[in-house]
Amino acid sequence: MTPPPARADTRLVGRDAVLGVLDRLVTRLDDGASGLTVVTGTMGSGRSAVLDWAVARAGAAGIPVAVARCSRRESRIPYATLTQLLATLCPPSRIAELAGGLPSGTRPTAAVARMCDAALEDATGRPVMLAVDDLHLADPDSLRRLISLAERPRSGPVLTVVTSPLPLRHVRSTAGVRDSGRTCPVNTLRLDPLTDDEARTLLASRAWRPAPASAAAVNAVAGGAPAVLCTVADRFAASGPRTRTDALPGLTATARAVWSARALSTAQGLADDAMDVLRVVAAVGHLLDTGGAAAVAGLDAAAFEEAVDALRACGLLAGNGPPRLSRPWFADEVLAGMTPAERDILHLKAAAVRGGGRTRIGTVADMLGAVSGVVRPRTAPDDAQPGRIPADVTADALRHALGESVTEADRARLLLKLAAVEAVTAPQAGDGRLRQIMLRHVTPQTWPVVLHAADLLLSRGDAETTRWMTADVHQRALASIPDAQLRPLRALGRLAWNEKGGPPLGASPPVHSDHPGHPAEAAVLAWNLAVRADDSVRARALARTALAAPAAVPLMCRIAAARTLLCAADVDGGLRSLDAVVVEARRAGAHAAAAQALLARAEAAVRLGGSEDALGALAAATRELPPSSWHALLSPRLTAAEVLALIRCGRVAEAREVAARARVRREDRGVAFAFLLYARAELALIGGDAERALLLLEECGRLLRSRRWLNPMLIPWRSTAAAAHRRLGSATAAAECLAGEDRDAELWGTADAFAGTRSHLYAVLARSGVDVPRAPDEPAESPEPADDRQLTDAERAVAGLVVCGLGNREIAERLGLSTRTVELRLTKIYRRLGVRGRSALVAHLRGGQEND
Template structure:
C-alpha cells in the first residue's frame, strides 16, 4: 500500500499524532464498537499537507488493536481512468483477487458481486475498508463504493475515505449510508484536520529533532508554515540534514526552508490539478496581489461564477492568501506553478495580464511587475509606467530595480526622442555601480537619430559626460549632433558651448578630420550657455576681468537657470572665483546644487561641491573645503568620476589639508592617484600642483619642482595663464632653492607678478600671491635666515589662506572684523592666525607687522 501523506512525523519511532486527540478517540470508539455497535462511514477532508493520510494510517493501527480486519487502497491521478482500479486493490488486500467478476460483465452485476464479497468478509470479522485520496477515484470504483456505503447496515464494517476537497472536481456524488433492514445503524462523520497551533508546532519539532525547541522558533515556524504538518515535516527534515538546531539564530534558514517547501508543494499541486483549476492558479500567480476577480476571469476566459468557485476550491491548497484578491503566500510557489509553461506562453500570459491591469488602473508597482515578465506589448502606456516606477525606485534608493525597469522599457518600441530620455534616466541609475555603462548610455543618446524634440536629451547627455569628465569621446559625438540641421537655436548653442568646454579640458583629443567642424564661440555670446564657457576661457587666459564677470553673470542670470546646462553654469561659477566675486559664485553654486539634488543628478551635484571646495580654498577656509569634498565624495565616490576628472578632488583635498598644516593627510590624498588616461587632462594639473606643494612642504625640492613645472606645461598648453587658478610659478620658485638674482626662480616670480597685474586681481588675491612670491624670493636670495623669519624653522611658508588673515591682523584689524571682511568663520580666522604664528616663529600679534615686512604695513 502506498500513502500520499504519511503523517506529522512524530520522530524517533513515535506514532502519536500532534493535536489530533479528538479525531483519534472518535476513530478508536467507532472501531471498537463495530462488533456490537453501529457500522461507520467516515470521511477525512482537508487540504494538501493537512494530515489526512496520517489519520488514515492511525485508523489502520487502531483497527489492528481492536481486532478489526483492514483492507486499504490508494487512488491516484495516474490510475483515475483505470476501470475498477480501487476495487481491484481492495480485493487483492482482502486476499480474494480471484473473486473479481469478469471484466466483460455488466456494471450492475460487477457492483453487486463486489459488494457481496466484502459484506461476506465483514460478517466473518469486522472490516475496515480504507481508501486514500478518493478525489482521484475512477468512476466505476466510486459507483461501487457508493453502493457499499448504502449496504453498511448489513454488516459490521467501517468505510473510511480521505479526500482533498481542493483537488476534487465535484463529478462524484457523495457517499450516503442506506436504510437499515437488520436493526444495525450507521455512524457518519466528517473530519477536517485543523492547522497546528504554535504549541503543537513546537511539540512536533521537538519530537522530530529529539531536543527542546526554542519557543520563539516554534512560534515563527507556526506562522511561516501556517500550521501545516507536512510543510513542517519538510522543514524539520532539511534542518536535520544540515544539522541546524531549531533556535532563534537560525530563523533565516527557517524562512528559506519554508519557502522551498511551499515551492515543492506548489509544484506537486500544480501537477495534480485539473486543467480549469490550474489555469486559475496560474492567473493568480501572474496577477499577484493586484489580481481582481474580473482580471482572473478575463485571463482564464471564464465567467465570474466559475472563477469564484475555482478560487474557493484553490483556497484549500494552503498556497494562497485569504480575501477578495488571492495571492500566493510565497513567491517561489508562484514561480513553481508557472514553471510548467514554456517561456513564450508565460510571457504572453504576463502581457495579457498587464493589459488588463492597465485597464483596471492597477498601481504602477503591480503593473510593472507584470511588464517585467511579459513580452513586448507595444504600447506607450507600458513605457510610461515603467519610467514612473523606475523614478520611484530611484527616489527610495533601489537602483537595481530602477535599472531593470528602464532596461525593460527600452525593449518597447518608442519614438527616438523618448528612447533618448530613457537612456539618460538609465545612465543616472547605473552610475554608482557601473560608471562605464553610464557613459555608454549617454553616448547612445548622442548617437540617437531623432528630430529636434530630442534636443534637450542631447544637451543633457553631453553635459553629463562633460561634467563627469568623459571629454574625449563626447566631442565628436556633439559635433555629429550639431551637424543635424533640425537642432533648434537654443540647443545648438548649448551643445556648442559644451563642445568647447570639453575641448579646453582635452585639446586636440580627436583629429579635426574625424568629426564635422564646430563653429567657435562668439566673442560676445548672447546665449547663456556660451557665455558661461566663454567666461571660463577668459578667466583661464587671465585676460579682461571685467568681461569675464559680465559673461559669467549672463550665464548665471535667474532667467537662464532652467535652460543653461549645469556644466556651463559651473564653468561660470569657477570664473567668478578667479575674479574674486565669491558671494556671487557661492549663491549660484547653492542654486545649482539644490537643482541637482532634486533631480538626482549625481555628477552635477558632485562637481558643484568640488567647485564649492575651490571657493572655500580661495577664501582661506580649508575646513569648509574639506567638508565640501567629503560631501562630494558621498555623492560621487572616486570610482564614479571619469579618469580624466578623478585627480581634481584628490588634489583639492591635499591642498585643503596642507592649508590646515596636516602634511601627512595631504600626502595620503595624492599618494598613488594616477587613473589611466588622466595625465593629459586639465584635472591632472590640479593634482600635479597639489603634489608639488606637498613635496615642497616635505622637503623634497627636486620632486616638487618637477611636478610644478609639469603642471605649468599642461596649463600653458591649454593657454591657461592666470596665476590665480594655480600659482605654480611662485611654488616652483620656492622649489628651486637658493639662487642668485636673475635666476629661474626670480624669472618665475616676476612673470607671476606680471600676469597678476594683467588680470587685475582684487587686492586680497593679489596680496596673497605677492606674499607667496616674497617668501619664495627671500628663500632663493639668501641661505641665511633673517632675524625674524618669514617662514617657520622648517622652511615652510605661509599658505595664501593664512596670509589673507595675517595681513589685515598685522594692520590692526580684529579677528571678528577679518572674519566679516573675508566672509569666513571666526574659528577659521583664529586657526589661520595660530598657524601663521607658528610658522613665522612669533608668539604675539604685535610681532606680525615686523614678521610680514612690507605686507604688514598699512598702505598709504
C-alpha cells in the first residue's frame, strides 16, 4: 500500500483523528469494503481540505477517484454534479464512446445518468471513490442518483465521501429524496472548532513566525474555523517581522471580516426558508420569541425548526432556545443585503406580532431629531407626559433606524442616541455602542460624535476603558483631525488616567502640556492641581477659564473644573457650575453625566454639613441613573456619599445597611473605592472599633497617595485617623495626623475652609460618642514607655521578627497569620509600648536588650 500523503497542509491542523478514520476507510476500500462517509462541520471548519486529503490519499493508493464540487449556481441544473463526476472519472475519449452507444432519442438528463452507470461498470471488480464537496448544494437529480449508487450493491466496492454542514437526513429531505429502505453503512465525521492551542499552532506554522499573543481572542472571533484562521495567518505573515505580535485589533478585524464573508456565502447556499429565518433573526430576532420569529418569517413550526436547525448546523445561529445570531455583529452584514422596504416589512410584522400599536416605527429623520424628550423622566407617572415615548419603544425604533441605509455620520449619531437611551435601561449595551462609535467612525465628519461618545463613556465611570480607547482614537485620528479638535479628546484621556492610573493600553498616550491651549485642557489641568494640592490660585483661575467657555468643554471636564472650585473654597461658583452641567446633561439625554454632577454636589454638601441637601442630591442622581446602572468603578462613590449623608442625619443603622450591601471586586478598586473605605472607617469608629477604623483609613490613604490625591479637601481621612488614634490612647500619633493634614491644607491655601470641614466632621463624631481631638494644636500626650514584658506571647513573637527586619507579609508567612492580623498586633504593640512606628519599636526593644 502506498503511504498516505504528508499532512503539511495547515488547514488540517487538529484534524488527525478524522484523517485517521478516512485513512482506514480507504484501506478497507482496497480490501473490498464499500460505504458512505459524511464529513460535516460548521462554516469554515475545513471540510473541503479534509476531502482534498482523502482524494489525494486514494489517488496515492492507485484508486480511481471521481470528484465533484457543488455550488449554488449549478444546484438547479439537472445532473450537474453527476456530470462533474463523470468528467473526472473518464477520459474524454471514453465519454465520447459512452455517448455514442446510447439509444437514439435518449433525453440528455437520462443520458448523463446512464453514462455514469456505464463508467462505474468499467471499473467492475476494482475499488472506486466518489468525492462530492458541499453535497447540500447538489441538484436533486444528482443527489438521488448518488444515494442510489451508495445504497445498491455493485460488483466492485465504492467509497462515497461527501461534505456538508447539514446532516444527511436534512439534505435528503430538502431535495425530496425518499428513504428506499435499503441499508448503507454511513460514517459521520464531525469537524469540531479548533482549540486555542490548535489555533496557535495553525497561525505559527502558516505565518512562519511565533503565534501572536492575541491568538485566543482571534480564535474566539473566528469560531475555531481553520479557513478563517488561515486568512488571518496570511495577513499576519504579510505584515512583516517588525509588526507587534500582539496586534489584536488588526487581526481580530480580519477574522471578523473573513468570518462574515464566509457566513454570508454559506447562508446564500441554504434553502430559501433558512435565509428568510436568518433575515428575521438579524432584523427583529432580539424582540421576538421562537413563535413570534416563525410568524414573522411566515413559516409553520416544522419548517421553521428545520430552517433553524440548518442555520445552527452551519454555525450561524447560537445554541438552543430562541434563535439568536452566533455573532451579534453579523446582523449588519445580513441587513446590508436587504432593501429598506424589506427591512420595513419585517419591522412592521414584528410590531404586529408584539401587539401592534404600542411600537412606534419612525423614520431616520425622526430618530435624528433632538435628544431632549426621547425618554420620559423616571419620576413622572406613565400618563404624565403623553408626548414622550417610553425608553424601550424609543430603543426599538432607533435599532430599526440603524437598519436603514444611512450615511456614516447619521449612523454614528443614531448609535450615540441609542447609547444615551440604553444608559438607563441597558448600560452595558450602551457602553458597547459608544465603543463602536470610537472604533469604527473616526472621520472628520463624525468627529463631534466621537468626542461626545468619549465624554459619555467616561461619565459612566469606566475610566479604565476610556483611557485606552481615547489613546487608540487619538493615535488613529492624528492624520485626519486638526490638533485643535484633538485637544478635548486628550483632556478626556488625561482625566481618565487621573482616575484610574497606569499606562494606557494598545496605543501610546497622548502628550499633555502644563500650558493648556484649550478650555478642556485647562479644566483637566486645574483638577490635576487640585487633587495634588498644588497652587490653588492657578487651579482656580484655570477652572474659571474652562467654565467660561462651556460649549467647547466636554461635560466631564466641566464637572472636574467645578470640583476644583469646591476644593479651592469657591463653593458658590462650584455649585452653580454643577447645576449648569445637570441642566445641560439632562437636555442632551446624558443621564450618567447628570448623575455624576449630582453626586459631586452631594459630596460637597456632606463636607459642608448639609446632610439633607446631600440626600436630596443623591436621590436626584439615582433618578437620573438607577443604582443598578452605575458602573462598578463609580458605584463605591455613590455608596460612600449615601453612607456619610445618613451618618450626618443620625441614621447610623441605615448607613450600616447601605455599607453592608456594597460589594467591590478587587479589579474595580480605583480611587472611588477610597471614598467607600473612608465611609466604612467612620462607621467602624462610631461603632467603637477604632483599630478597624484605623486600618481602613490607612488603606484609604495608601490608595489616595498612590494616585497622588493629596488634597485634604477631598477626603479628610487623617482627621478621622486622629480620632481613631486618640481612642486607642496614642495622642502623639493623633497630633501628627492633624499637623500633616493642616500643613497640606495651608499649602493648598484653604486652611480656614478646611478647618470648617473638620469642625463639621468632629461635631458628627462627637454626637455619636467618639472622643475627638479638641483642637488641632492640642499638645501630644507622652505616655510612659511600658515594659515589653507586658506584651503577650503572640505580640512578642511579632515584635521579635520586626527587630529582625522582616516586613508584615514575611512575618505573616513565618507565623502562619494573615497580614491584617499582623497589622492589628503591631497597632496594639505600639500603643502598649508608647512608640510611634516600626523604627521606634526597634529602637525601644534594642535599647531594652542593651539595658538587660
